[in-house]
Amino acid sequence: MSYSLKINGAAVDVDAAPDTPLLWVLRDHLGMTGTKFGCGVAQCGACTVHVDGVAARSCQFPLEAAVGVEITTIEGLAPNAQHPLQRVWVEANVPQCGYCQAGMLMAAAALLEANPNPTDDDINLHVDNICRCGTYPRVRAAIHKAAEMMRG
Amino acid sequence: MTDVPTLSRRGFVLSLLAASGALVIGTRPILAAVVDAEPWTKDTPTGAHEFTPWLSIAPNGQVTVMVTTPDIGNGVVTQALSFVYEELGARWDDLRAQYASTSSDYALGGVYSKVNGSIGYFGGRSTSDERRITYMTAAANARERLRHAAAAQWNVPVGEVEARDGLIHHAASGRSTPFGALLAHAASVALPEDPKPKRREEWTHLGKDSPAKVQNPLVVSGAAVYGIDVKIPGKVYAALRQSPVMGGRLKSYDFESIRHMPGVRTVVEIKPTPANEKNILPSPFPMETTRIQAAVAVIADHYWQARTALDALPIEWEDGPGGKWENTQAMADAAMAVLDKPGGKVDFQAGDARADFAKGGKIIDASYLTPYCEHMPMEPLNGTALVTDKTVELWHPSQHTQMAFTLAVQQTGFAPENVTVHQTFVGGGFGRRAYGDDARMVVAVAQQYPGVPVHTIWSREESTRQGRYRAMVAGRLKARLGEDGLPTAFEAHGSGGPGMNFRGVSDTVFPQIVPNAHVETHILPDLHVLNGPYRGPGYNSGAFIMESFVDELANAAGVDPMEYRIRLYAKWQDKAWVKVLEELRDKSGWGQPLPKGQARGVAIGNWGMRGKPFAGTTCGAVAHAEVTQDGKLTIHRLDIAFDSGRILNRDAVRAELEGGAIFGLNMSLNEELNVEHGRIVEGNFHEYPMLRIGDIPQLHIHFGGLSDNERYYEIGEPPVGPVGPSVANAIFAVTGKRLRTTPFRKQDLRWGEKSASAG
Numbered sequence: 016m017s018y019s020l021k022i023n024g025a026a027v028d029v030d031a032a033p034d035t036p037l038l039w040v041l042r043d044h045l046g047m048t049g050t051k052f053g054c055g056v057a058q059c060g061a062c063t064v065h066v067d068g069v070a071a072r073s074c075q076f077p078l079e080a081a082v083g084v085e086i087t088t089i090e091g092l093a094p095n096a097q098h099p100l101q102r103v104w105v106e107a108n109v110p111q112c113g114y115c116q117a118g119m120l121m122a123a124a125a126l127l128e129a130n131p132n133p134t135d136d137d138i139n140l141h142v143d144n145i146c147r148c149g150t151y152p153r154v155r156a157a158i159h160k161a162a163e164m165m166r167g
Numbered sequence: 168m169t170d171v172p173t174l175s176r177r178g179f180v181l182s183l184l185a186a187s188g189a190l191v192i193g194t195r196p197i198l199a200a201v202v203d204a205e206p207w208t209k210d211t212p213t214g215a216h217e218f219t220p221w222l223s224i225a226p227n228g229q230v231t232v233m234v235t236t237p238d239i240g241n242g243v244v245t246q247a248l249s250f251v252y253e254e255l256g257a258r259w260d261d262l263r264a265q266y267a268s269t270s271s272d273y274a275l276g277g278v279y280s281k282v283n284g285s286i287g288y289f290g291g292r293s294t295s296d297e298r299r300i301t302y303m304t305a306a307a308n309a310r311e312r313l314r315h316a317a318a319a320q321w322n323v324p325v326g327e328v329e330a331r332d333g334l335i336h337h338a339a340s341g342r343s344t345p346f347g348a349l350l351a352h353a354a355s356v357a358l359p360e361d362p363k364p365k366r367r368e369e370w371t372h373l374g375k376d377s378p379a380k381v382q383n384p385l386v387v388s389g390a391a392v393y394g395i396d397v398k399i400p401g402k403v404y405a406a407l408r409q410s411p412v413m414g415g416r417l418k419s420y421d422f423e424s425i426r427h428m429p430g431v432r433t434v435v436e437i438k439p440t441p442a443n444e445k446n447i448l449p450s451p452f453p454m455e456t457t458r459i460q461a462a463v464a465v466i467a468d469h470y471w472q473a474r475t476a477l478d479a480l481p482i483e484w485e486d487g488p489g490g491k492w493e494n495t496q497a498m499a500d501a502a503m504a505v506l507d508k509p510g511g512k513v514d515f516q517a518g519d520a521r522a523d524f525a526k527g528g529k530i531i532d533a534s535y536l537t538p539y540c541e542h543m544p545m546e547p548l549n550g551t552a553l554v555t556d557k558t559v560e561l562w563h564p565s566q567h568t569q570m571a572f573t574l575a576v577q578q579t580g581f582a583p584e585n586v587t588v589h590q591t592f593v594g595g596g597f598g599r600r601a602y603g604d605d606a607r608m609v610v611a612v613a614q615q616y617p618g619v620p621v622h623t624i625w626s627r628e629e630s631t632r633q634g635r636y637r638a639m640v641a642g643r644l645k646a647r648l649g650e651d652g653l654p655t656a657f658e659a660h661g662s663g664g665p666g667m668n669f670r671g672v673s674d675t676v677f678p679q680i681v682p683n684a685h686v687e688t689h690i691l692p693d694l695h696v697l698n699g700p701y702r703g704p705g706y707n708s709g710a711f712i713m714e715s716f717v718d719e720l721a722n723a724a725g726v727d728p729m730e731y732r733i734r735l736y737a738k739w740q741d742k743a744w745v746k747v748l749e750e751l752r753d754k755s756g757w758g759q760p761l762p763k764g765q766a767r768g769v770a771i772g773n774w775g776m777r778g779k780p781f782a783g784t785t786c787g788a789v790a791h792a793e794v795t796q797d798g799k800l801t802i803h804r805l806d807i808a809f810d811s812g813r814i815l816n817r818d819a820v821r822a823e824l825e826g827g828a829i830f831g832l833n834m835s836l837n838e839e840l841n842v843e844h845g846r847i848v849e850g851n852f853h854e855y856p857m858l859r860i861g862d863i864p865q866l867h868i869h870f871g872g873l874s875d876n877e878r879y880y881e882i883g884e885p886p887v888g889p890v891g892p893s894v895a896n897a898i899f900a901v902t903g904k905r906l907r908t909t910p911f912r913k914q915d916l917r918w919g920e921k922s923a924s925a926g
Contacts, residue, residue: 035469054852145852147543
């Protein structure tokens with residue numbers, strides 16, 4: 016079946032089964048591999064994208080549900096990867112292996128969009144992605160720092 | 168075929184080959200200070216001059232550094248650049264790293280792998296003496312050639328010119344010229360001897376600056392290509408299922424029932440490796456656990472099609488001997504039962520423990536058990552291979568590129584010259600991707616579908632259930648206390664399946680400072696679950712067992728656990744143990760009163776000492792924990808202090824200690840695999856939980872334990888040892904319950920009235 020999607024502002028056509036997870040549509044059909052496969056059961060958040068601005072786990076998001084919504088992936092988060100979160104992330108040396116970090120960034124970006132001044136509890140609730148390397152203390156500090164930058 | 172020009176590589180003779188690309192022989196350049204996203208595809212700039220196999224400089228001034236160890240998140244690539252930066256006088260932005268080719272290594276007689284022996288290509292150990300001196304000598308050699316070339320051109324004494332910011336300067340005349348303009352001339356310079364690297368007192372960068380990882384910009388943009396992201400024209404996908412019981416056989420499968428499904432190309436069977444195989448190449452790591460397990464794989468145009476078809480494929484297995492284990496408890500019972508039997512391998516022996524125990528008095532005797540654990544790297548196992556009738560090309564997120572190369576040769580039997588391995592970014596290692604069974608399986612699947620690049624992806628459940636695990640370890644420890652409360656005799660027995668070791672008990676300080684000590688291990692061959700290295704192999708269990716036991720001794724002696732350890736470990740000649748403990752005592756608030764239901768616990772260990780003083784990294788932890796009377800556990804704070812001798816990149820060290828502490832905490836609180844009828848039960852994160860950001864205690868990393876001993880030892884593994892026992896010891900201080908097994912989340916921590924009412 017052929018579907019028309021809107022990803023990072025651009026219209027794209029995909030030919031795949033309706034229940035194909037958006038994760039695999041992005042990675043395998045469209046070659047957008049910044050969104051990562053970690054668990055396949057919406058547990059780890061490595062596959063987090065934005066659907067109409069809200070964080071969603073794309074491994075449990077079927078293709079047929081992705082029609083008529085605006086999808087944003089890590090590749091489209093900000094021009095030249097210069098979102099304040101991305102800039103702070105690089106400077107504060109947040110990533111270790113880096114594999115989960117695109118999902119972390121997408122979860123954090125959706126949080127800051129909805130809440131420019133999140134508390135620690137807000138972060139705990141909305142950025143509950145798994146990082147096996149244990150970058151959590153730096154993730155938290157970087158979100159606060161980026162929030163501060165964005166508030167000016 | 169790789170074109171191998173005649174070069175006196177070890178003599179650092181400059182090559183002037185004109186053919187483009189030929190100067191970087193057979194290598195596929197990789198990372199950069201502005202790292203390449205697809206690391207293996209770029210060539211070194213045309214006309215680059217190879218000063219040594221480790222270092223080349225291009226006419227545009229770009230300095231390419233060969234890195235042997237895959238960066239699994241520890242910053243090894245950045246550290247290699249730091250070594251070169253310190254010596255060469257290049258601009259940081261002109262530095263570029265690439266992974267050293269295993270094909271070149273083979274063709275050139277182990278030019279890369281001989282440094283550091285079997286761990287030449289291994290992740291971690293970025294700061295070993297061999298590696299540091301190799302890079303710094305190579306860079307110093309290049310710098311001296313460039314200085315000589317410039318001095319000759321200007322007809323001034325060499326002593327008057329210096330290398331700085333990618334230029335050679337002559338202060339007296341105000342002249343300067345870029346490295347790139349001097350390359351041809353530098354080629355003719357013959358140095359009388361290799362220049363010595365700078366002395367530590369002369370360093371301006373190492374130990375002072377903390378550059379962030381050079382790959383960070385690629386990571387945050389999603390551009391870094393991990394194994395799972397490899398793009399190759401014509402690539403197809405394989406979804407893999409191996410015998411649910413390790414060592415089992417495939418009985419049958421029914422391809423016809425899935426043949427019609429969309430995108431399905433075929434189903435292939437992968438046959439197990441015979442036990443008597445002979446190594447074709449010398450293997451950096453043991454090959455036993457890399458033997459192929461019986462498997463089937465569905466091959467389809469897209470991954471989701473392969474995965475869906477595999478889930479629908481009827482498969483029948485024959486379980487083999489491992490099927491006899493009805494549950495985890497049966498395996499644990501077998502491991503515990505052997506502890507009292509004679510005939511173990513003696514790991515340590517001093518004095519006469521038996522005679523001392525015969526004196527009677529205060530004897531403490533305790534048994535411990537730690538379960539199988541899985542590494543759970545965030546990138547599920549995967550890799551891509553293209554196998555033809557005589558060549559293999561492998562794109563792989565390996566933790567040891569040379570091992571992957573060795574196994575691609577082993578699996579196909581092809582000539583090593585016809586095997587190419589491209590090292591990708593790696594989504595977590597922790598030991599899981601070191602021994603290379605995953606790389607071997609990727610090649611084995613592609614062998615069954617030749618001529619087409621096949622990307623084999625393990626589902627998370629397949630990754631979890633087909634691990635090479637942290638061994639289950641059973642331990643029984645016994646000590647007799649003297650008049651002063653310190654031990655006079657020690658006897659310890661450890662057991663587990665093949666691959667288990669008792670480090671953290673056998674090789675640590677404790678047996679060394681007890682006058683009469685005996686440690687032995689028993690291996691049970693019929694525990695069929697396969698073990699492998701897991702962050703701090705052996706030590707991650709042993710440190711829990713040892714330091715829980717020391718806490719039991721302190722309690723029996725009636726001495727504060729911190730004070731007891733300071734007295735005990737003061738007997739050891741390496742005073743850093745006491746220094747680390749004192750740092751923790753002073754910085755953690757030890758001894759300051761806490762509300763009811765809260766307490767601190769302490770533990771200390773050493774990763775890498777192997778029984779020797781002034782070796783390895785000593786690491787201690789203080790946990791501040793709260794346990795409610797109905798048994799809810801919260802860790803409020805962790806303090807970590809350590810002694811690796813010295814450090815080079817302070818922020819990188821801090822990051823590794825943070826990550827290692829959290830890894831150790833998760834291991835102790837959460838991690839356990841279970842077995843039913845020989846099969847691993849847990850598959851995904853809802854069954855094998857991970858700490859998340861809201862679960863992380865306040866983390867305080869302290870640097871005051873550093874001894875300044877002349878070594879830069881490893882950082883990633885050490886905290887994994889003491890964190891768990893520090894928590895268990897805090898729990899004991901609150902509840903009076905001694906935890907002798909992990910994970911703590913499965914244990915009844917109720918205390919006080921609640922404990923009594925619960926019966």
